[in-house]
Amino acid sequence: MAVRPRIEWFVVNAALAKLGAIQVAMNLRLTPAELAYIAEDSRTEAAFLDVRDPGPVEDALRAAGAGLVAHVDPPDGRLGLDELIAERPDAEPRVARNQAQLIVYTSGTTGRPKGAFRQTPTADPDILSCYLDSTRFDDFSSGDDRRALLNMPMHHAAGPNHANACLSNGGVAVLQRRFDAEETLRLIEEHRVTHWHAVPTMLQRIFALPPEVRAKYDVSSLRKVSVGAAPVPYVLKERVFEYFGEGLLYEGYGCTEASMIAGMRPEEHRRKPGAAGRPFRHVKVKIVGEGGAVLPEGETGEILVRTPRMIPEYLGRGPLGPDVLDADGYFRTGDLGHLDVDGYLYVTGRRTDMIIAGGVNIYPAEIEEALRAHPAVADVAVIGVPDPDLGERVHAVVERAAGADATEDDLVAFTEGRVAGYKRPRAVEFVDDLPRNAMGKILKKRLREERAS
Structure with missing residues (x-):
């Protein structure tokens, strides 16, 4: 599914859940050939598209084995989502037992992209529930007055996760199909948005606006701004404190294969500037040197983690092996960092960087x-x-x-x-x-x- 944050994404996502089907998240910015590779690798049977020039993409996906291709904004002569729904006006009602399982393809910075199959976790349900509450900072999803601005790409785990969290907690989703800095501020003011999940680039684009533009908008409704997916410079955090407020910035650090690893609450940023946060409950982190030996506090090495929500395999490639797991089952993130005396994790970059x-x-x-x-x-x-x-x-x-x-x-x-x-x-x-x-x-x-x- 290659669809922007819009109502049709929720319709298809709910349908897949009711069918027990698996959602393959696709990046709208990929070329037809790149999308065809993902479709073939994942054995995609049906595709839902929200692309400007759908012809080449549809042809490529069909050649890769997708028997059904539907468009949310169909051009003449191509199947539209509304038409597909209208074919079964009296369809039997279904109830989904769980949200649709998700396959997210890695960015492919080394080699061809691989599908990270986010299967239903096999961890103890109580441990998993405790872990998930921790990754939401316990009170992150509380309140049926939640009004969430959703403008993250939906091909990454963060977008679907925050969309599902909003609806499952009885909230209202405010959808922005393409991020625009000033439009984001206008939507926050107009809809009295309380929750917004962003990446650092979004915040940087907002602070690149002239001060008089930012001053036009009332953003006081926000209760929580969560940020992740890339390192968050402390100077950027200070701008958030100044403009949005001191007590609402939450930061999360994780990876596709192991889910969320560590996080920072608002009261911790000034006390631990530069930290990515403390590991969430039931997460184990160790820092190792070149030979695999665990390093003491303060020494920089590779970050290895174990979480209750690690993927068991890359799609079609068998269980994870020693190239990504150590002998104790810790996942090699490829990130470099260190732990301080209080257990806070600092990420200093990628091994390749x-x-x-x-x-x-x-x-x-x-x-x-x-x-x-x-x-x-x-x-x-x-x-x-x-x-x-x-x-x-x-x-x-x-x-x-x-x-x-x-x-x-x-x-x-x-x-x-x-x-x-x-x-x-x-x-x-x-x-x-x-x-x-x-x-x-x-x-x-x-x-x-x-x-x-």
Whole structure:
């Protein structure tokens, strides 16, 4: 199903649940060939589309084995969802025992995308319930007056999860098909939105609006703003505190294969700046070095986790093996980080993003955090580029803030005293927009490949 946040998504999702069918979440931004790969890999039998140019996509999906393709906005001569529903006006009523199971395809940053099959968990029901309550911060879904703004992509687990949470708690869903910063503020004011789940890029786009535009809107109805899917810079959190309020920001850290791992409540952000949060109940986290040995508090290594909601396999590829699980069944997230003395988890980047300059490990996250404090920086990605002497050198790619005129020398000088000398960028490059995936994550692999060539 490749459908934006709109009423038709809920209709199809409910129908799949009643049929006991599995939903394959598809990214609207993929090419017809990429969608066909997912359809063939998942053995998709029926597809529901919300795309601007449906012809090539439908042809590709049918060639991949989808026998039924319906469109929410059908062009002439193609099957529409309304027409499909009208074919069975007297259909027997059905009741779903559970929500539709979901297959989410990984982003494919290494190799071809794989389907993460989010099957009904096999964990003890009491443990699972306790864990899920914890990931919702216990009171996150409370109240039948909940009015949730839904504008996350529906091909990622977060979008369907928040949509289902809203309705299952008797709330009202306010749907925005495509994110627009000012329109988001208008919807919050008009519908007195109480809950909004965002990714950092959405918040950055709101704070890129002129102050006089933001000041036009009343956002005081918000009780909870939750953010995740990518690291949340502390400077961005401070802007949230100032504009939306101090006591409503919740942060979650997780991954597709292991679900939610850690989270931060509003009262914890200032006390633990830079942390991703404490592990949720029944979640185990360990930090390991290159040889797999567990590292002590404060030392950076790879983050391994066990949760009650880990996937048992990638679709069609058998049970997870030692390439992604260690001997104790912990999932290798590929993220780097450390635990502090109080058990808070800090995420410093991806293993693939780590820079090794002159044999020294450099973690881009702390350099990016320093640069984001400069008013000319809307966002930044720090990468390693080839260097004949050091192996790699630190290179910053900066998305300049509107109207800013800072130079490369200004930003390099700004990092002095904020990070150690060997971590300071050797070059700063300005771009209009950093490349991102649909969830707002910066595509560092693309940046490295382009600069290596």
